[in-house]
Amino acid sequence: MLIRTILRNKGNKVTTVPPDATVRELLAALAEHNIGAVVVSSDGVTITGIVSERDVVRHLHDLGADILERPVSAIMTSEVRTVGLGDNVDELRRTMTTHRFRHAPVLDEGRLAGIVSIGDVVKSSIEELETEKASLVDYLHR
Secondary structure: OEHHHHHHHHOOOOOEEOOOOEHHHHHHHHHHHOOOEEEEOOOOOOOOEEEEHHHHHHHHHHHHHHHHHOEHHHOOEOOOOOEEOOOEHHHHHHHHHHHOOOEEEEEEOOEEEEEEEHHHHHHHHHHHHHHHHHHHHHHHOO
8 A cells, every 4th residue: 555545535634833833832733633742844845844842842851841941953853753644655665663653754856755654654555454354355255
């Protein structure tokens, strides 16, 4: 299965925050959209970084509540692993597992086109397995 199939099913909406947004504003966006990460982008098209709940928790532990008024750019991951619409979901699953990240922005010709979470990847794998199972059962009952 390809990444474009996941986006076709879930949609391509991506929540972004600008690099100068405060961590408090980031938390509001995470809560409002019930998500675990946002892409950091000045224009909603190019990727400056990504920041997740984990990033907030780690920095909160290290720096205390003062982190809430700092800019998102102070805690974001700058080297973002991205995928393309034509990339394979199984390969992304392996990469996410190996490198321990849960969200991958999707690029289409260098522009932000969506985001895929580990939950999306697992869901697509389960759907593929269920389809294969149904085909095998159908084959055996012929």
